[in-house]
Amino acid sequence: MTTIRLPTAQPPGTVLGTAPAVFEGAEAYRATGGYAATTDPEELLAHLAASGLRGRGGAGFPAAVKLRSVRGGGSPVVVANGEEGEPGSAKDRWLLRARPHLVLDGLARAAAVTGAVRGFVYVSDPAAGASVRRALAEHPPPLPVEVVETDHTYVAGEETAVVRRIDGGPALPTAKPPRPFEQGVGGAPTLVSNVETLARIALTAARPDLRRAIARHTLVTLSGGPDAPVLTEVPYGVPLRALAARYGNADATGALMGGLFGGLVAADALDLPLEPGALGAAGTALGCGAIRFLAPGSCPVTTAADAAAHLAAESARQCGVCVSGTAAVGGALSGLAAGTAGPDTADHLLRWSQGLPGRGACGLLDAAAGIAGSLLRSFPGHVRSHLAAPCPVCADAAPAAGRRRLTVPVPEVAGAPRPARVPAPPPARSPAPAPSPSSSPTALPLPALKGTP
Ligand code: SF4
Structure with missing residues (x-):
């Protein structure tokens, strides 16, 4: 099984800490x-x-x-x-x-x-x-x-x-x-x-x-390249392209941003800095810091179809518009990937991308609409070519593996306690003593983070 890579020997005072792969007691x-x-x-x-x-x-x-x-x-x-x-x-x-x-x-x-x-x-x-x-x-x-x-x-x-x-x-x-x-x-x-x-x-x-x-550093989970995904800590402002290059995807042709929530961006957007304001102004989002770079030779339609299928399967099925909306977006994108989409598919996707956001009780429906809209906006040529003829890359990508393709593993942590089969009882509710006061501020140096471009 693929394991996620963690940087080693981070400076103290970072979220990653000095020993990211070891349980800290x-x-x-x-x-x-x-x-x-x-x-x-x-x-x-x-x-x-x-x-x-x-x-x-x-x-x-x-x-x-x-x-x-x-x-x-x-x-x-x-x-x-x-x-x-x-x-x-x-x-x-x-x-x-x-x-x-x-x-x-x-x-x-x-x-x-x-x-x-x-x-x-x-x-x-x-x-x-x-x-x-x-x-x-x-x-x-x-x-x-x-x-x-x-x-x-x-x-x-x-x-x-x-x-x-x-x-x-x-x-x-x-x-x-x-x-x-x-x-x-x-x-x-x-x-x-x-x-x-x-x-x-x-x-x-x-x-x-x-x-x-x-406040201006953040954890990011980077995936999509030929190497294992990586969890690291980076400063705001680093260009997305530099991140892609440093973590094994130098020739990335775009990215799926913010988990599934920031939608797809094309290669020119990789010049954007990793900074929430700049990304938001460009119509995408940093979200939780999960970025899946699109490798050369991959197809953004496959990625969009995978993402929409994931969201359709994860709909909590409470809001009627979410059940039908995510299924419709997922169906249209999988049809596009499979080469079976009808000529109206792009029009439907555009209408859903504009009409669905904000209509569910949570952001899942917005994410599905965002995937559709961002594919049309960022990769219009790919959409046209998929409507004209089946895509060999999509044909090679097994649809059933789509959700697995987007899922990254959680890093293993040495020395961490094993989970109990039966959940342990919660701790007593009686208040515990407050941490002992100290007369001077604690020294936690935060030098420039290693592992950042
Ligand atoms: S919008 Fe959210 S709450 Fe409503 S059905 Fe979809 S996932 Fe559930």
Whole structure:
């Protein structure tokens, strides 16, 4: 089986840490300065606002604004959301498997900022759950924290699905409003935060002087080249083409961006910098940082058909328009790939790409529409040629393997606890002692990241 590559010997103070392939216990985390920082919650919030840190779950909402939104309500709740449904992303599950203390430190700091009285870690990956449970036992947090498990689906990590699952229901999105910050777990104002965002909050608490650098680096999962996929940490601003070249796909002809959410971009878009604003202005998205580069000789129609098939299979089947819309987009794109599409297919795809967004309860339908629209926009010649004659590349790509083609494995982490067959009981809810105060800021150097172009 293919394994994902991890960079080695990262500098301390990065999310990847000094030993990305090794489980980091409490002692090792404390040795990096973890848990000891004394940054006051108000001060931390100010640092986060000044840093411009944005969420890393996909939507990219400013972290400080999100934290403020749940303050002042009755008994807020904080949730570390480690359920990454994007098939091309592995960062969140790796983070929980390898550096659970960094996430739990960030969760405790988010609780301090918001005044939260309860916390949850939400996972589908049993190995991630086992690592978090061990970390909770090694270093009990200053508020009760429970691990809640869910099935691994595309929509299970959507914030209203997270709340619904923690409240004992199915992990399916609900209509908005209310959003979790208004009415979340048990009706309380709830912060649902991606685990990488929490990790960056913990790093900011430890080294506020490096807040800008911490906010302007991000984990990316890169795949699609001849080599194994890679999980690494890069600064904002690096050109996509440089990333492709460095990680084994120098002649990439385009990319599938942001997991499935950023759609397809053509080769000229690879000159764009990896930066959420620039990518958004160009009509694509960084999303969760999953980028699948298109290798020379591959066909973007195959990739679009694979992505649409994945989304159609993952529809939670709650919204009629999603069931019919994802099936229609998936069917049209697979027909295009198979050489059986009718002459109206491009018109249908265009109409769906414009009419479907925003009509489902979550972003899955938007992603399907985005795949269709971005294929038409970025690869119009390919669409025309597929309507004229069957494509030999698509013919060679077994449709049944499509979902597997887009899925990357989660990196193995040495020394991590094995998941229990039967989920361990959640930790006791009695408050645990707060981390011991320290008189000086923790030194966490954050030099330029290795492994970045
Ligand atoms: S849009 Fe689709 S995936 Fe999202 S809630 Fe509705 S049916 Fe489920």
